[in-house]
Amino acid sequence: MHYEFRLPDLGEGIAEVELRRWLVTEGEQISEHQVVAEVETDKAVVEVPSPHGGTISRLHGREGDIVRVGDILMTIGEEAAPPVRPRSAGIVGELPEAEEAPAAEARADADIRATPLVRRLARERGIDLRTVPGSGPHNSITPEDLERATPAAPATGETFGPVARQPLRGIRRTAARNVLAAQQRTAFVTVTEEADVSELSLLRSREQAAAGSHGTHLTFLPFFIKAVQHALRDYPSFNAAIDDSTETIILKKHYHFGIAVETPDGLMVPVIRDVDRKSIIDLASEIQMLGEKARDRTITLDEMKGSSFTITNFGHFGGLFATPIINWPDVAIMGFGRIIQRPWVHDGIIAIRSILPISLTFDHRITDGVTASSFLTRVVGYLEDPALLFIESV
Helix, strand or coil: CCEEEECCCCCCCCCEEEEEEECCCCCCEECCCCEEEEEECCCCEEEEECCCCEEEEEECCCCCCEEECCCEEEEECCCCCCCCCCCCEECCEECCCCCCCCHHHHHHHHHCCECHHHHHHHHHHCCCHHHCCCCCHHHCECHHHHHHHCCCCCCCCHHHCCCCCCCCCHHHHHHHHHHHHHHHHCCEEEEEEEEECHHHHHHHHHCHHHHHHCCCCCCCHHHHHHHHHHHHCCCHHHCEEEECCCCEEEECCCCCEEECEEECCEEECCEECCHHHCCHHHHHHHHHHHHHHHHCCCCCCHHHCCCCEEEECHHHHCCCCCCCCCCCCCCEEEEECCCEEEEEEECCEEEEEEEEEEEEEEECCCCCHHHHHHHHHHHHHHHHCCHHHHHCCC
């Protein structure tokens, strides 16, 4: 008997994954619950265990393929060898045997569920129906399935010189879909401001040793997080989501901040929960821990969901101002640029000060530019006078 192990429902509304790595080979004997593959979801890398033990007859799919929930991942069990039939013989000797189609191909053809129209379209487009997963009733193949299987048209202009192609996979593929969805679902606009963070810079330098005694490095990011969290208490419309089905603004009473982290595979956004209940040192330690887990791909799905507001520190890589894309379903994201030394009017005189560029992108459906500018100004006030963070803390 053969057992067809299909990609199970991984939860979180995940419909498809990328087959990242096989951990077994065809012909290998496996045990029940043994991890056989790593797949990449929209959020993280997930290990897939087999619900059955036995010998692997066939691995379906190659590393890098996109696999949908319900598709066959692997076939477990060994098929009995076909009986050896003696060659036909006659009075003039042995007769040649008629060639038989491979059994696997015959079974695959028999399993295809498609209408005559779909079969004709597949022939016209040169698509092998055995390679197309069906999304219709009883896994039947629909015209829409053919559209997804049809190769994209070549990029224009490639005939003018050599090009290289690479598949859009992993985090890059997830990010591409998410940012496109965010642009399509929000009425986004960006406002900018600058903050004199000279006092904050001195405070950070002065307390670096104290942070080191707790086993962490003190960056500017924990202060940015605290400043935004304090400002959100008076501007709750930015700590929210929009339910489009009921046209309702959902004001969130918790402060879970998504923090954009650059990894070798692309941008990830782990979530720091309850930032209002954590100290600067607590935030610094958690930022460091989540950043390491994101970069080595050990971060879990739970650690990547549930944000109410997002922060990105693109200044770490040299940028000044930007138009950050909203991390939907959040309604706002704040980006911090590179701190630079500039002439600045301070206490009525021109002096060299540490200036921080800030960008706020928000969904214009929730509020207007006046409120957004006021919110941003409040954040600037906390960054320019960091003592307010302690005075107003509860």
